[in-house]
Amino acid sequence: MKQLLIRLKLLIKSRRLNVFVLFLSMAFFILIITKLSQNYTNTLRFEIETVNVPAEIVLINRNSTLDISFKADGFKWLSYVFNSPKIKIDFKKDSLIRTTDYLFRINDNKKKLNSYLPKTAESILYNTEGLVFEFDLNYTKMTPVKLVKNIEFSNGFDIVDSIKISPQKVKLIGPKSILDTVEFVSTKRVELKKVNSSKNITIDLDFKAYNSSIKSNVSKVDLSFEVDKFTEGSFLVPLELINKPKTTKVTYFPKNATVVYYTTLNHFNSVRESDFKVIIDYNTINSTSNYLVPRLDFNNSNVKTARVNLKKVDYIITE
Incomplete structure (x- = not known):
């Protein structure tokens, strides 16, 4: 009889504990919702990404971030914790003024910039009146392609003629001071073993060794060679x-x-x-x-x- 009473007391205590934990969790949840429903003013740093930059220019110095202060509820601010905000500056579609530099004026592009903010954002302030993109004119240079290879043939087989590369030269676009130092563009390494038949393959060009300001109209070349016994x-x-x-x-x-x-x-x-x-x-x-x-x-x-x-x-x- 005593054991039965002890078990009943333990059961009542455990139920009370569960009810307490439940009410504590609900109170904490309501507190979080209340806090997130309130408005807060903070400053958010946006990364600047450029697109559709004219081929005849190269950006040599530019603003890479833009700080925007605004008021929004906690739910909106919470969303930025999981996503790094970026703003795309489109050199074709956006309003930019070209003089000795490109100028992206904030007042001329507020509609675009505000589209990156919550619709309910208030008291919007920018840390600058405009973004400056310094540039230099690009030059072009026809540069030969250099094949990087390690080709091994099966016993008794060999290449009939030379390896044909198409195109043999590619157009590089970039600052003249950098292009003058470039003598060739290498392909990514071609590794072929026990070759016993003719080949036609496409291989990527390797631009890793060159300055990031250098662009090309070609990213791949075709290789072909005849193999015979x-x-x-x-x-x-x-x-x-x-x-x-x-x-x-x-x-x-x-x-x-x-x-x-x-x-x-x-x-x-x-x-x-x-x-x-x-x-x-x-x-x-x-x-x-x-x-x-x-x-x-x-x-x-x-x-x-x-x-x-x-x-x-x-x-x-x-x-």
Whole structure:
């Protein structure tokens, strides 16, 4: 019987505690609502964002913030805690005066500025009469594109010709003092592994290394290159002595040299021995050297590279 009475007393106490907590929470909630319903005057700092700036100018110094004081209820002020306020200055649509600088006068643009404030805002004051945007005239410069790459081919495959970039040059717009220091615009790094087929890709240009005041009419370029299977071949080619005086007899050794060439598998049968010449030049003879250095010439466009496996040619001159 005693235990039953103890449990009843505990239950009554716990209910009283819950009721107390409930009434305390309601009182706190009403207090917050009351406070937020009241009007407060504060100053809010807005970040300035510029849009549609004319392409022929670059902003070199400007107001980056605008302080606005106004009266509004607590609910409106609470909303700014979670959102950083910004004001967009549109160089095409807004009223700006252009002299030596651009001037955004507050009185001329109050309707726009007030649209960023609560509709019930009162006693609106601005910390300045206008926003000044200093500018410099932009120059243009056609600048070559530099490809940054690391391309690895599968065994036996290679690029047929050079990599084609389109466009090869891009127009940069910016202050002349900065443009004069820019020699090229790099692409973002192209990483390709085990390439065994032709490619056509689009790659972004990398402007991170350049001043933020530099703009471009192009942000991407197209890359293309043909890939084919390659092989090596060789010919034993006779040496050809040039520029020898008619009255001079020159004996040289060896008489032939091996030429190794690199071409696509499809064009292998189109390469002939007559496409190559290994030349030694009599005019290169001097008193400090007792040998001639062979030079390789070839005129077959299907041959990517070629080399002669001969470093020097011994000779004897007899009158």
